[in-house]
Structure formats: C-alpha cells, structure tokens
Amino acid sequence: MSARPEPRPGVMQIEAYVPGKSAVAGVKKIHKLSSNETPLGPSPKAIEAIRAAGHFELYPDGSAAKLREAIAAKYGLNPDRLVCGAGSDELLSLLAHAYVGPGDEGIYSQYGFLVYRIAILTAGGTPVVAPEKDYRVDVDAILAKVTDRTKIVFLTNPSNPTGTYIPFDEVKRLHAALPPHVLLVLDAAYAEYVRRNDYEAGLELVATSENVVMTRTFSKIYGLANLRLGWMVGPAHVVDAVNRIRSPFNINGPAMAAGIAAIQDEAHVAKAVEHNERWLSWLSQEIEALGLKVTPSVCNFIMIHFPQEPGRTAKDADAFLSGRGLILRRIESYGLPHALRLTVGDEEANRLVVEALRDFMGVKDFMGGKHA
Numbered sequence: 001m002s003a004r005p006e007p008r009p010g011v012m013q014i015e016a017y018v019p020g021k022s023a024v025a026g027v028k029k030i031h032k033l034s035s036n037e038t039p040l041g042p043s044p045k046a047i048e049a050i051r052a053a054g055h056f057e058l059y060p061d062g063s064a065a066k067l068r069e070a071i072a073a074k075y076g077l078n079p080d081r082l083v084c085g086a087g088s089d090e091l092l093s094l095l096a097h098a099y100v101g102p103g104d105e106g107i108y109s110q111y112g113f114l115v116y117r118i119a120i121l122t123a124g125g126t127p128v129v130a131p132e133k134d135y136r137v138d139v140d141a142i143l144a145k146v147t148d149r150t151k152i153v154f155l156t157n158p159s160n161p162t163g164t165y166i167p168f169d170e171v172k173r174l175h176a177a178l179p180p181h182v183l184l185v186l187d188a189a190y191a192e193y194v195r196r197n198d199y200e201a202g203l204e205l206v207a208t209s210e211n212v213v214m215t216r217t218f219s220k221i222y223g224l225a226n227l228r229l230g231w232m233v234g235p236a237h238v239v240d241a242v243n244r245i246r247s248p249f250n251i252n253g254p255a256m257a258a259g260i261a262a263i264q265d266e267a268h269v270a271k272a273v274e275h276n277e278r279w280l281s282w283l284s285q286e287i288e289a290l291g292l293k294v295t296p297s298v299c300n301f302i303m304i305h306f307p308q309e310p311g312r313t314a315k316d317a318d319a320f321l322s323g324r325g326l327i328l329r330r331i332e333s334y335g336l337p338h339a340l341r342l343t344v345g346d347e348e349a350n351r352l353v354v355e356a357l358r359d360f361m362g363v364k365d366f367m368g369g370k371h372a
C-alpha cells in the first residue's frame, strides 16, 4: 500500500505537452510565431457573434446542434455524423479513450503531433512510432507496425511540425491495407491551407468507410484557438461511442456562435489563404537564400534546419531571435533538435524574421535590403 494516492500505471510516463512560448523576459514587443496561429485573427463576424451570444448563466446546447448544422451545410455532410469538441485535441483524446486500452497499440508517425502520444498513453495503451522518410509520412512504415494489438492509427495530413503532406492516393493505400478493426484518424488541422491537386483531406473516404474519422479545427485558419473548438466526422458507430464518453457540455455557447459565423465567412478564409500563399513562399525562398535548409511546406508554417556548428545551432538561433522579440518554436521534443518551426506571420513579423536570420547567419545583404 502506498502512503499517498498514486496515478495508474503509465501516467507518470507521460511528458506533459509544452505549448509554444508567448513571452520573452525583458522584451516588450513580441511576435508570436510559435503556435501556428493566424496573423489575420478571426472573422470580425465571429467576434460579433460572441458579443451577441449572451446568457452566460445558461448551460450551452450539449449537442452543439446549430454548429453541427453549419459545418454540415458547408461540407455537404450529415450533421448526425459530427461531434464537436473543445479543440480537436479533445476529440483526439476521446477517440483514444474509446478505442485504446491497456495492451493495445496506437500508431503515429515519427514527427506526428505529440498529442497522439499523450492520448494513447493516457488511455493506457502503448504508443508505436513509424519512421518517416525525408520528413514525410511513410505509409509502408506505418503498415509494417500494424499488429493484432493495433487499435488506432493517427495520421496528420498535412503534418505538423514538418509541414509536408502525402497525396490522397497514399492515404487510400494506407486505408486499403489496414485491417478493418483498426480506426484510422485523419487529422486535417491544416487542410484549408493546402493548395495541391493531389491533396484531399478525405471526407469522401470517411463517408464510405466504417473505420475512418477526420478531425478538424477552428484554431488555425479560422483564428479561434483561444475558444477551443474542433469537430470530427465519422461513421455512426464511432460518433455514438465518442458521444457516450465526452463530457455533456464540452463546448461553450460563445465558441459555438463564433464557429458558426467563422465557417460562413468564406471571404475571410480566402484572405487568409491568399496571405499564406504569398508569405509562405516568400519566407521559404528568403530563408533558403541565407543558406538555411527549409523543408517544403503546404501549411502556415515552415521547418527551418540549422547547422550544428557552435554559434549557429537551432538553439542559438532561437536565443538570437527571441532577443528581438521573434518567438519561434523549438521542436526537439519531436526529435528535431536542429530545426525551428516558424509560423507565417503578418508582413512586419515575416520581414523581421528574415532580417534577423540574415544577421544571425552573418550574410552580407548585396541587394541593399531590397527584397520583394
């Protein structure tokens, strides 16, 4: 007998998720480029909807009916197949809890989102990591990890923190080769940003399969990260299981109202996509021109690789940039100690980052500062 309460086995194995930094001691003006938030903010209509939501004394609609209807209308889905969550993080965790237990295995990709690992361990299961090739998800490597104990496979597409994606054909190939008892979770948090003909988030695959679900979020392109709002779509039996274990009022009224307004403001989303396309390629080109390797990204962030020589490492760069109020994300917790992740910011932040990296790398600016 213990002298004090002890968490159940596995809990103390979990390394708590460490969010991106949001402040630097001694630096007043900061640009937070560490959490893939949108520089455009949410739709003004979403802010208006929160103001109008009112009645904080009343419990919210636990079924999130109006929000599910708005999402269903936008994507041509059946609202009964949707579950909303306090961020897609909550849904990822609920899926692990519903389908994984002690003795079971959950697979995710080498540089996959750390939340999967936490969710699998919290549910009492065993995380199994499939290696990636050149920072890209490797479908064959995932399939090689499947055993009789596999219950769930988490696939981020496109991926965070690498920014890479796999074509939809590859997703279909993965699904076709998985045993039917394995739940395939497609985490499409950055789907709205992708501009590639061979990419599909996979809504049709969800609609035509008994073992595929997709999670989406309002935290990224919709700019509502603070409100904690996400949704999933899946087969009726999975929706039923998740609804049994989620807390009854898991999302709040103002968040639901904002989500409805945000998803209907297509002009705002288009603006965000346009901004991202322009600055994603500008940042990638400018930073490569400084002699740093950038992994090609289809998201709203890029992974920058730094040399391993003293004074020029990712850690040194992080300290240098932080001193100028530019907060990027160290990703050593993903096994990427020599890279930093940079979120596409507003024009001012983007230009400051390139300027700072130029100084950090000691590159002479022969263009006389005339860049784009």
Ligand SMILES: *Cc1c(COP(=O)(O)O)cnc(C)c1O
Pocket: 036, 086, 087, 088, 089, 090, 113, 156, 159, 160, 187, 189, 216, 217, 218, 219, 220, 225, 228, 229, 230
């Ligand atoms: C940001 C992100 C999410 C979204 O998380 P929320 O809980 O909805 O804020 C999900 N998956 C990945 C890979 C992400 O990067």
